[in-house]
Amino acid sequence: MNFRMMTILRELMAARSPLTSDYLANINQVTSRTTREDVKLLDAVLSKNGAGVESIRGTGYKLVIDDDQNFRKYLQDVLQEEAEYETSIPSLPEERTAYLIKRLLLAEGYLKLDDLADEMHISKSTIQNDLKNAKKILNNYDITLEGRPNYGLKATGSEVKLRFCMAEYIFDRSEEVGESLLNSQLSSLAKEDLSSIWKIIMNQIKENGITLSDIAINNLFIHIAIAYQRIKNGYHVSLYNKELDDILDKKEFEVARKIVERVEGRLNVTFPQTEIAYIAIHLLGTKMINQTSVEIEQVVEDDVYQVVMTALDRIENKLRLGIKQDQELIISLGLHLKPAINRYKYGMNIRNPMLEDIKTSYPLAFEAGIIAGLALEDHTGAKIDENEIGYLALHIGAAIERQKIKTGPKRCLVVCASGMGSARLLFYKLKSQFGEKLNVVDTTEYYKLNAASFHNIDFVVSSIPIQEELPVPVIVVNTILGDADLKKIEGFVIDNKQSIYDYFRKEQMFLNQNFETKEEVLEFLADKLAERGLVEETFLEAVYEREAVAPTAFGNLVAVPHPITPQSNQTFLAFCTLRKPVLWGEKRVQFVCLLSVEKNSTADLQSMYDLLGTVIDDASLVQKLLKVQSYEEFIDLLVQ
Structure with a gap:
């Protein structure tokens, strides 16, 4: 079975609905005709091993399993074959790029381009293209490729950055904790030595009451294994004296020293003091939480609390998610950011094996994570990478889900200036009008407002203007409620979601376009929107600014570009489908949905975000949308 067939089998196993030959062709970067031949061959192989590929007319291909036991046994053989194949000859451009990075990072000296091309069974021109991609990635770690005539290329950079890059590219991010190193042929450590290191780490963090996530x-673990290999080869990290002094008196340094002493005893190697300090940085800022219910002040220091609230303010201003007062979110973000801020201080990165899944499954939370990341950049002065944004998005995603399942009536506080009599009148009028949909928690006079609690209050109804800034919206009404007053309140009481189809306009849909690059697509869409007076000159620049933080390609051939801050006077979507995929960051994209949210919008956009999430996640739907020829067909598919 060749590599393309293995890829097709993997896609069919993961798919929830049939996959078209076009989709599979795009994944393998071959023609539909070649894919049909590959599927035919795959079906012939599977038919002898308890399964087959069923072709459903007008829909696509589907994996059918007749003999589960026989198929499972065959899969074990395939996975072993795939592992051997992947370690010898990488096939796709991104795989070749990763392979080049691994080779350059592990090489003791220079590597010749001709030798690498022969090794990978590709042409000189192909490897030069792959090398451009490798250089871009290495540049993110401040690693450059030094060329020397007749010798070749060598990766050069600070020891710390070289190790970070190794942690990212030499060890598989998707494997379970510890597994990648235990199974790695790149490690010169025996399996029992690695198991010992693992036990040493676990014992020490348990003995010293330190709480760390699995990640x-x-x-x-990976840091210590790489440090061992690099120290053995004569490479050491360095720290400024002041930074070193800051760490030496910390409790975490003592724990790191104990871990290192035991590792040294096991591996017969000496770790310098600076290496121990870097291990301590992994432990800095962690905190043990014993209580099931805690006050924010007990677990989140004031400076970190301020960063969290700034980030949540920005998220609320831009996305209106209603999660700013979520106490669980404030605590979880605070606990995450304390060690994170320490890592940035010392220039350390963190790996996130769930990153692609988070981007695909929680695009809205990831977007909120980017906004939080930019607030964090302002605080630390350090560049926040996608791995960190992914972790922020997990906390935010949990808060979004909590918000969705909140039930019960809206809660309001009534404020009146003309005495408790009129306040009670307002109270009873609201109760009779909205019944169980609204819970009037309390009534108060204006002068007592500063003593009121706004915990669990959704909004304030007041018969006089309130100058003070309150943590919840204020609705100013007449003491004797009229129809206009009731309508204003109704907007807050009843979730008034706009129909998603209000955002799908025929004049903002551009089907079967022919472009070569991401930039061509974005410029085309920006021009069309400008012609319609929907956006201004700064729009495209704001879209590129957002792309610079993290490409908006979510996999499944879909990208959802948008400006980094709201730029338009209304919320809208614009769609563009492409005849062939373009490269968008490191992913291929054929379905582009440009999103623009109204400046200072208070509308509930959750239904729109939910639909976009559904599209991103459904490979079969994307393939059908790519084939439609008209606006009417497009809408019909979404309605179905």
């Missing part, structure tokens, strides 16, 4: 433990 943080995995990072520490």
Whole structure:
């Protein structure tokens, strides 16, 4: 079975609905005709091993399993074959790029381009293209490729950055904690030595009452294994004296020293003091939480709390998610950011094996994570990468889900200037008008407002203007409520979601376009929107600014570009489908949905975000949308 057939099998196994030959062709970067031949061959192989590929007319291909036991046994053989194939000859451009990075990072000296091309069974021109991609990635770690005539290329950069890049590219991010190193042929450590390191780490963090996530433990484990290999080869990290002094008196340094002492005893190698300091940085800022219910002040220091609230303010201003007062979110973000801020201080990165899944499954939370990341950049002065944004998005995603399942009536506080009599009149009028949909928690006079609690209050109804800034919206009404007053309140009481189809306009849909690059697509859409007076000159620049933070391609051939801050006077979507995919960051994209949210919008856009999430996640739907020829067909598919 060749590599393309393996890829097709993997896609069919993961798919929830049939996949078209076009989709599979795009994944393998071949023609539909070649894909049909590959599927035919795959079906012939599978038919001897308890399965087959069924072709459903007008829909696509589907995996059918007749003998589960026989098929499982065959899969084990395939996975072994795939692993051997992947370690020898990478096939797709991104795989070749990753392979080049691995080779350059692990090489003791220079590597010749001709030798690498022969090794990978590709032409000189192909490897030069792959090398451009490799250079871009290495540049993110401040690693450059030094060329020397007749010798070749060599990766050069600070020891710390070289190690970070190794942690990212030499060890598989998708494997379980510790597994990638235990199974890696690149490690010169025996399996029992690695198991010992793992036990040493676990014992020490347990003995010293340090709480680390699985990912943080995995990072520490990989860090120590790489440090061992690099120290053995004569490479050491360095720290400024002041930074070193800051760490030496921390409790975490003592824990790191104990871990290192035991590792040294096991591996017969000496770790310099600076290496111990870097291990301590992995532990800095962690905190043990014993209580099931805690006050924010107990677990989140004031400076971190301020960063969290700034980030949540920005998220609320731009996305209107209604999660700013979520106490669980404030605590979880605070606990995450304390060690994160320490890592940035010392220039350390963190690996996130769930990153692609987070981007695909929680695009809205990831977008909120980017806004939080930019607030964090302002605070730390350090560039926040996608891995970190992914972790922020997980916390925010949990808060979005909590918000969705909140039930019960809206809660309001009534404020009146003309005495409790008129306040009670307002109270009873609201109760009779909205019944169980609205819970009037309390009534108060204006002068007592500063003593009122706004915990669990959704909005304030007041018969006089309130100058003070309150943490919730204020609706100013007449003491004797009229129809206009009731309508204003109704907007807050009843979730008034706009129909998603209000955002799908025929004049903002551009089907079967022919472009070569991401830039061509974005410029085309920006020009069309400007012609309609929907956007201004700064729009495209704001879209590129957002792309610079993290490409908006979410996999499944879909990208959802948008400006980094709201730029338009109304919320709208614009769609563009392409005849062939273009490269968007490191992913191929054929379905582009440009999103623009109204400046200072208070509308509930959750239904729109939910639909976009559904499209991003459904490969079969995307393939059908790519084939439609008219606006009417497009809408019919979405309605179905």
